[in-house]
Amino acid sequence: MCGITGAINIKNHKEISSNALKTIEYRGLDNQDSISKKDFTFSHCLHSVVGNKKQPLENDNFIFATNCEIYNWKELKKKYRLKSENDAELLFDLLNEQPLSQVLSQLDGVFAFFLHNKKTNVTFLARDVLGVKPLWFHFDKHLIFASERKAISDYDPEELNPRKIVKYNHGNGSLTFIDQEFFNINHKTTKIKPILEEAVKKRIPSKDIGLLFSGGLDSTLLAHILKQNEIDFTAYMTVAETKSKEIDNAQKIAKQLDFKLKLIKINQSQLEKELPKIINLIETADPVKVEVGATMYFALKEAQKDKIKVIFSGVGADDIFGGYKRMSLAQDISLDSLSNLRRIYERDLYRDDVLSMAHNIELRLPYLDKQLVQACLNIPNGEKSGGTPKTLLRKIAKELKLPNELTELKRNAAQYSSGISKLTSKITKDTYKAKYFAKILKRKNLKLGALFSTGKDSVYALHIQDRLNYDVNCLITIDSKNKDSYMYHTPTINLAKKQAEALELPIIVQRTEGEKEIELKELELAMKKAKEEYKIQGIITGAIFSNYQRTRIEEICDKLNLKCYSPLWHMNQETVMKNLLKNDFKFIMTKIAAEGFSPEWLGQIINEKHIEKLIGLNKRLNINIAGEGGEFETFVLDAPLFKQKLKIEKTKMDKESNHSATLTINKVSLHEK
Numbered sequence: 083m084c085g086i087t088g089a090i091n092i093k094n095h096k097e098i099s100s101n102a103l104k105t106i107e108y109r110g111l112d113n114q115d116s117i118s119k120k121d122f123t124f125s126h127c128l129h130s131v132v133g134n135k136k137q138p139l140e141n142d143n144f145i146f147a148t149n150c151e152i153y154n155w156k157e158l159k160k161k162y163r164l165k166s167e168n169d170a171e172l173l174f175d176l177l178n179e180q181p182l183s184q185v186l187s188q189l190d191g192v193f194a195f196f197l198h199n200k201k202t203n204v205t206f207l208a209r210d211v212l213g214v215k216p217l218w219f220h221f222d223k224h225l226i227f228a229s230e231r232k233a234i235s236d237y238d239p240e241e242l243n244p245r246k247i248v249k250y251n252h253g254n255g256s257l258t259f260i261d262q263e264f265f266n267i268n269h270k271t272t273k274i275k276p277i278l279e280e281a282v283k284k285r286i287p288s289k290d291i292g293l294l295f296s297g298g299l300d301s302t303l304l305a306h307i308l309k310q311n312e313i314d315f316t317a318y319m320t321v322a323e324t325k326s327k328e329i330d331n332a333q334k335i336a337k338q339l340d341f342k343l344k345l346i347k348i349n350q351s352q353l354e355k356e357l358p359k360i361i362n363l364i365e366t367a368d369p370v371k372v373e374v375g376a377t378m379y380f381a382l383k384e385a386q387k388d389k390i391k392v393i394f395s396g397v398g399a400d401d402i403f404g405g406y407k408r409m410s411l412a413q414d415i416s417l418d419s420l421s422n423l424r425r426i427y428e429r430d431l432y433r434d435d436v437l438s439m440a441h442n443i444e445l446r447l448p449y450l451d452k453q454l455v456q457a458c459l460n461i462p463n464g465e466k467s468g469g470t471p472k473t474l475l476r477k478i479a480k481e482l483k484l485p486n487e488l489t490e491l492k493r494n495a496a497q498y499s500s501g502i503s504k505l506t507s508k509i510t511k512d513t514y515k516a517k518y519f520a521k522i523l524k525r526k527n528l529k530l531g532a533l534f535s536t537g538k539d540s541v542y543a544l545h546i547q548d549r550l551n552y553d554v555n556c557l558i559t560i561d562s563k564n565k566d567s568y569m570y571h572t573p574t575i576n577l578a579k580k581q582a583e584a585l586e587l588p589i590i591v592q593r594t595e596g597e598k599e600i601e602l603k604e605l606e607l608a609m610k611k612a613k614e615e616y617k618i619q620g621i622i623t624g625a626i627f628s629n630y631q632r633t634r635i636e637e638i639c640d641k642l643n644l645k646c647y648s649p650l651w652h653m654n655q656e657t658v659m660k661n662l663l664k665n666d667f668k669f670i671m672t673k674i675a676a677e678g679f680s681p682e683w684l685g686q687i688i689n690e691k692h693i694e695k696l697i698g699l700n701k702r703l704n705i706n707i708a709g710e711g712g713e714f715e716t717f718v719l720d721a722p723l724f725k726q727k728l729k730i731e732k733t734k735m736d737k738e739s740n741h742s743a744t745l746t747i748n749k750v751s752l753h754e755k
Contacts, residue, residue: 084129084137084149085109085229085439086217088196090122090205091255092224099123102226102233109149109229109439113137117145121252122205124196129444135167139174146174148195149215149229151446153284158188182206182247186262190284190452194229203252211262212450213244213427216435221248223255230436231365240619243643244427259643265423265456267416271465272457274474275481281451282307285394292385292393292443294378295319295343296500297332298493299472299479300396300405304448305341306484308394316342316388318381322501323347338485344388346380353505356380358522363440364433366527367519367551371433373497373506378437386441393438397430398449402458403475404466408652415466416459417629423455424636428620428645516551526553530647531612532622533635534559534589536574536581537716538662538669539624539650539708545665545723546649547622555616557582557589558608562601564594573672573744574717577728580750584724588616606638613642620645626653627710655708656700659693668720668727672745676713678703681737683714684745685730717747726752 087102089095096118103114103125110127113136117124126137126147138147152158152169158176159166166172169191176185177197186208194215198205207227209217219227220237225248228234231241242248247260282304293308295301295317308315319332329345336343353376361367364375385393400406401422404415422429438445448454458466458474466474470492479489497503510518520526532544534557548554559578582589592608594601612618621639625632625648632648639646650658662669671683678699686692699705705713720727732749 084147085127085233086125086147086149086194086196087228087233088122088124088205088226090225090250090252092226095121095224096123098226098234099125102228103127105233106228106230106439108442111442122198124198129439129442135171137170139171141178143200144174144178145198145200146177146195148173148193150191150193150195151285151444152189152191152193154188154190182208182260192447196227205248205250205252207242207248207250208262209242209244211244211264212423212455213431214435214447214450216427216432217242219248221250221257225250225257232362235365238617240643241428241432241645243640243645245424245640246643264640265420265459267420267459269416269462270460271462272460274454274457274461275478277451277454277457278448278478279307279482281448281454282394283311284451285392285446285448286311286313287392289391290389291315292388292390293317293341294381294393294395295332296377296396296493296496297328297335297491298396298499299475299489299491300399300449302335302339302488302491303475303479303482303484304394304396305335305339306479306482306488309339309341310482315394316344316385316390318344318346318385318393320346320348320377320380320500320502322505323349325499325501328499328501335488338488344384346384348380348505350505350508352380353502354509357506357509357519360437361519361522363436365436365523366433367516367523368527369506369515369519369550370497371429372515372519373502374430374495375433375437376502376506377496377500378434382438382441382443385443390443392444392446394446394448395434396449397434397447398426398455399472399475401426402449402455403472405472405475407471409471413627414629415463416461417633419459421632421636424640425646426450514549516549520551523551527551528619528645529553529555529617530620530622531556531558531590531609531616531618533624534578534581535624536578536718537624538667538718539626539658540622541581541624541669541718541721541723542658542662542665542667543622543624543647543649545721547647548723550649552620552622552647554587554622555618556612557585557587558612558621559589559591560601560605560608561591561593562595564597564601573715574747577717577747577750580728580752581718581724584720584726584728584752586725590615602634602638605635606641609638609644610642613644618644620647623648624650626650626655626658626708627706655706655710656693656697658708659688659696663688663690663693665722666720667718667722669716669718670730670745671714672717672747673715673743674713675742676703676705676711677741678705679714679741681735681743684735684743685733687719688716720755724755727755729753 089098110129113128155169155172192214194209194217218239594604
């Protein structure tokens, strides 16, 4: 891993690129250099694993620098009879001879790079499609970029979506995106065992190697495969000093598989001391990211003392093998995996890369191997689902002769199994964690726009992201003429502006005829407008179970270089409803359309008795407790983020049948809370 920076078509480009490199120089302590011309400066710092060749590289046609690990570089060198000395030079040599898309299609590895074409005066920015290697940029006629956000934070940069390639024209200052092909789903049975073994083997370096160990199946299986290949390594595990059961289990696994284990036992004061550094490194106050990051931080710190250059991690196993509990509820595990993989660069990979590089260690991720990911997506859903998460991985572990008792290992999320979450609770006391961490970060997380329908789900999703310290800048509402739209909530959409007024947030209302699929173009227009006017970098959705809605929103986000947040996804529906009341949401039903309901439900503020009735209807008639199946629609009158509450002044009831009716709200007013 290395660091790259650059600044183009801005007066102080040399200073910007130099300062950016200085900010992230820990990414490469082995060498650094810059190339500066009249209108641009490009810089690079090198973390040497294969050779020690200084970058940027330059010839008569191109200037190039990269942060990469290309595992098939020797094969490509031989195939094209090149003289490349390492993977970076191989990538440069290929780009000199072949079109960009052709080169990227042949690479087996991870990368982020810039390529400047001297003849066309064009610069490209690209990264691997999962986003293992980070890249951020700012565009405003000029172009500034860097491996980490903090390097160019003064310019409010956005992270490059891994499925996009930037093409910047120096001459006219224009920027366009080129699409990179992502994974697809083509259900067929494939033998995963040899692909997983090869994914580990190809990543084994000649230098000292470490393993981030958690005591769960993912990292235990990696340890087992390394031992099968007779690789000496040290495993590092962060754990609260009070977690005696987890400590004992980890030690038993290490003894059984015969590998060296270093337990980094921490207490509250140690964590409290290091939290500011962790938060400012990963640049977020999101509690999950902070707590998972802390478990990595202490392990990496110990590995750095041992002069480890490369460390393995089990990240990605949950995403491709159905390890999250919510995935057991998925209608289509492969589709859920694909969605997770689209978002993993924002959720996990940036944090993990920055933390490892801050300790001058390269992170390698066998479970995110390109061939392995595609093979797992192709496995029929029936072979991946079962009573236990990661059914397929447990089967493969047995094929690899991992001791039977270890194939049944179960583990909570890292922040819980390590005890870090409990320690942070003691540190933050009664303060909400994101709020406490935000005081350390001294700024909000990313700017977001909320897809807003006036109903409980969109308001609750907004509420969650706000509590996680994200900066919600605007609302986006689609007003569809089609009252049976597949995509959009429609009964009270005319009141969205009133709710926006209560929230004191600007709102973009986009009208559509509501034709299936065509209505997505209007959504794209609205999201594009929100990005341009309010500088948002992501979208919040209230989707709980609808793959139809979520996948289409994610695809539009990819197209517009926006991140997608669905905080309610696969949340237990009873939990959703009870949390709404717990957080003092006031909402009513405005439409019912299912057996078990009657017009009397409409217009009543939902309370605990209503939820108990919904639970009963679920048991008796299998209705969705949160109305996700279209059983009912809601309208929010008040919520924690509302600065004023709404009062209904005038309504009209339309009864279609005993179980189907609509409450039209003709007039509402705002009142002080």
